[in-house]
Amino acid sequence: MPDREHTSKQFEQQLRALKDKLLLMSHHAEKMIADAIRALVERRPSLAEEVIKSDDEMDQLELDVDNQCYEILALEQPVARDLRFIATALKIVRDIERIGDIAVNIAERATELIQEPEMKRLIDLPIMAEAAQRILKESLDAFVNSDAELAEKVIRDDSFVDDCYEQIFRELLTYMMEDTKYISRALKVIFIAKHLERVGDHSANIAEMVIFLVRGQDIRHGTRLDRR
């Protein structure tokens, strides 16, 4: 049965506005992660404070996206793939909002770490953070462009983020083993790396949803919804 695709101009405009808002939100989340890591590496507590404050904006953006989705659902009553697209947007917005929370957590840890003497120069953490930000951006690009190939790349690249975590963890373990005075600080850095790993996980989750959205129709053909 062919999709009863909605093609009205108003619907297209609303969809474009929704996509733009999601990209804006993702951009905001990427910046929060970047700033939280920069605050730590450059030992700038005021920048960490800015990250913590900027989370309010994320909450507002989530609300905006939700309301845009409700409006499209109530007024346009999309079906089939369009409906799943909106439903996926409702899910994705939570992943992005959660990444904002993670950035706040990193900023809080950074604030603690800045108050203690520097244990070592943090070389791998910014590399890991950049990789996590990049796949977050790509996962959203994949969503708004229904690009399953880019989504697959995100999932592959998430394993690089995981490998970064493993490397950072092992290195810091050697500090902890060497001298117990390093334990507390090394743990904080490990937790920050763990937070970045979760940013990668959220991005991979978004990518999985995109693949399912784009290709799932083929494999899920004949679901109850489509059969009616």
Next chain:
Amino acid sequence: MPDREHTSKQFEQQLRALKDKLLLMSHHAEKMIADAIRALVERRPSLAEEVIKSDDEMDQLELDVDNQCYEILALEQPVARDLRFIATALKIVRDIERIGDIAVNIAERATELIQEPEMKRLIDLPIMAEAAQRILKESLDAFVNSDAELAEKVIRDDSFVDDCYEQIFRELLTYMMEDTKYISRALKVIFIAKHLERVGDHSANIAEMVIFLVRGQDIRHGTRLDRR
């Protein structure tokens, strides 16, 4: 403008089926967490293995809930509060599914820990796990019954889960400080406690969504959607 509440009998039945499926999924997630912790405490690798295998069922349940939501949206075209209820279900199902993933992570760590000598009897971890499971259950009860007071209790009780984490963390830190041979094992237990803390966070997130769903209509009266 009054809500155009859907009151058709079919809609009520579909809603009931959706709620039942969400409760089933939550119950499954609670059991996975309980089993993963029991596998660790009772040192039963086969039980940990069962938890890891049972995640497939969670994925299927998520798919079922999603499809139920799509069906309701496409066929009943709910508006106002009913629409927000379905949209919230689409979000909540991801939190529950994520808790299943967390249980798998705990089971994997447990499998590693069981292979090493026991460091200490784990007393607080099961207490923390029980608290996390309870608020997960209560957050879902709050959702299906639109019970904002219960949701508020969940958010209060989540701070107990956070306190448990802090206590476990501090205790394990003393082991690490005492002898570097404990570091690796203590870290694994800390990570498990951190996972349980995240179960609490997910439950609190669900509770927040419930409060917004139940009470948000008052404070958000006059949003664009309602004004039309």
